Amino acid sequence: MPAPHWSAPVAHAPVDATVTLPGSKSMTNRALILAALAGAPATVRRPLRSRDTLLMAEALRSLGVGISDDGDAWQVVPGELRGPARIDCGLAGTVMRFVPSVAALADGEVVVDGDPYARRRPMGPIITALRELGVDIDDEGRGALPFTIRGTGAVRGGTVTIDASGSSQLVSGLLLAAPRFDKGVEVRHEGPPVPSAPHLAMTVEMLRAVGATVETGENVWRVTPGPLRGGETVIEPDLSNAAQFLGAALVTGGRVTVTGWPERTTQPGDALRGLLAAMGAKVTRGPDGLTVRGTGTFGGLDADLHEVGELTPVLTALAALAATPSRLTGIAHLRGHETDRLAALVTELNALGGDVRELPDGLEINPRPLHGGVFHTYDDHRMVMAAAVLGLAVPGVEVENAATVGKTLPEFTELWGSMVTASPLGPA
Numbered sequence: 001m002p003a004p005h006w007s008a009p010v011a012h013a014p015v016d017a018t019v020t021l022p023g024s025k026s027m028t029n030r031a032l033i034l035a036a037l038a039g040a041p042a043t044v045r046r047p048l049r050s051r052d053t054l055l056m057a058e059a060l061r062s063l064g065v066g067i068s069d070d071g072d073a074w075q076v077v078p079g080e081l082r083g084p085a086r087i088d089c090g091l092a093g094t095v096m097r098f099v100p101s102v103a104a105l106a107d108g109e110v111v112v113d114g115d116p117y118a119r120r121r122p123m124g125p126i127i128t129a130l131r132e133l134g135v136d137i138d139d140e141g142r143g144a145l146p147f148t149i150r151g152t153g154a155v156r157g158g159t160v161t162i163d164a165s166g167s168s169q170l171v172s173g174l175l176l177a178a179p180r181f182d183k184g185v186e187v188r189h190e191g192p193p194v195p196s197a198p199h200l201a202m203t204v205e206m207l208r209a210v211g212a213t214v215e216t217g218e219n220v221w222r223v224t225p226g227p228l229r230g231g232e233t234v235i236e237p238d239l240s241n242a243a244q245f246l247g248a249a250l251v252t253g254g255r256v257t258v259t260g261w262p263e264r265t266t267q268p269g270d271a272l273r274g275l276l277a278a279m280g281a282k283v284t285r286g287p288d289g290l291t292v293r294g295t296g297t298f299g300g301l302d303a304d305l306h307e308v309g310e311l312t313p314v315l316t317a318l319a320a321l322a323a324t325p326s327r328l329t330g331i332a333h334l335r336g337h338e339t340d341r342l343a344a345l346v347t348e349l350n351a352l353g354g355d356v357r358e359l360p361d362g363l364e365i366n367p368r369p370l371h372g373g374v375f376h377t378y379d380d381h382r383m384v385m386a387a388a389v390l391g392l393a394v395p396g397v398e399v400e401n402a403a404t405v406g407k408t409l410p411e412f413t414e415l416w417g418s419m420v421t422a423s424p425l426g427p428a
């Protein structure tokens with residue numbers, strides 16, 4: 001029986017809260033891959049424990065890597081990579097794009113599959129690229145999940161040209177395991193611009209942090225073969241998952257502080273500082289973390305989100321509650337995310353009385369008075385987060401399958417409930 005809908009709480013007073021968020025999905029899953037390929041044991045401190053990262057840990061375990069959770073950190077003991085194995089990617093882009101290159105280094109057969117919708121996410125360029133780099137990979141011509149990798153224990157590597165306009169993860173997935181390829185890798189991109197530049201910077205920075213030699217140029221990335229260090233990686237809080245909490249300050253004219261905001265980071269969520277300020281928030285940084293204050297009224301946003309696409313669902317919800325229209329562009333690739341996010345946002349917001357229009361590469365949002373109703377989430381964690389933002393101001397938002405938020409933030413509804421009820425007057 002499906003779980004009952006989650007009634008998104010209304011904020012009857014300005015929120016006033018300090019929120020501590022779990023670790024970054026993107027950093028946790030990169031750290032796990034790099035630790036699995038290292039020459040010595042490694043520690044991943046403050047990892048995110050969520051569906052996407054647990055699937056990553058399980059995938060690596062099934063290839064022969066030792067991963068244990070001591071409650072504080074994950075201890076990773078690299079082992080001889082071997083099949084046979086079956087990898088479940090769930091709906092995690094990081095698992096489906098990052099693990100195949102590691103699986104290709106295993107000796108034996110590895111089958112890679114995921115949720116039904118995962119079979120529709122862009123994978124073709126990475127399958128073709130791995131083949132060109134010497135990997136025997138059988139996708140029965142699908143260019144998508146599921147596929148079988150017949151590993152020999154080594155990957156030749158070399159130079160490859162791909163069109164990564166559909167997802168930056170197609171590049172990251174080739175780079176992360178490349179220090180272990182015989183010839184390393186040179187990835188060249190040809191096509192419309194690659195999205196999510198910060199995530200590519202994160203890949204390069206995290207590779208270098210464990211001893212890899214990486215050179216980058218315009219649309220070209222080069223990784224030299226060589227050993228990777230073990231040691232300790234400390235995961236930053238997930239700044240993309242800060243979006244809805246900071247946004248709550250804007251919607252309610254309140255104050256939200258997110259603790260542990262890094263001074264410097266490659267996470268795209270750092271762009272929230274500028275984006276929320278552009279909508280009228282007062283953003284300050286202090287010893288406690290990053291604080292956003294709202295005044296009670298805020299404007300729309302005209303922004304190219306190409307580099308920070310994963311912020312779109314929450315920013316769209318904010319835009320629907322703003323005083324002036326918004327135009328969000330550069331995000332055609334969101335059609336290949338957990339769901340077609342542009343279509344999903346249009347459908348669900350308009351079902352609540354909104355006026356959201358799909359553009360060839362984005363969304364146009366004209367604020368309208370909204371009413372309650374069921375908000376469908378399409379197995380997309382960020383649709384749950386977007387619905388929660390709407391629910392602050394719109395009574396009766398009933399969120400279908402809110403548990404899907406566990407993809408990156410299993411404790412979301414508890415954290416959200418505490419934030420709303422901790423406000424001075426509490427709910428009515």
Ligand SMILES: O=C(O)C1=C[C@@H](OP(=O)(O)O)[C@@H](O)[C@H](O)C1
Pocket residue numbers: 025026027093094166167168169172195196199309310333
């Ligand atoms: O490498 C990563 O960790 C990610 C890259 C981005 O993917 P796309 O480039 O496909 O948008 C982002 O949206 C995703 O949430 C995480």
Ligand SMILES: C=C(OP(=O)(O)O)C(=O)O
Pocket residue numbers: 091092093094310337338382408
């Ligand atoms: C696009 C996202 O996830 P994935 O890593 O599955 O691509 C996301 O978290 O917004």
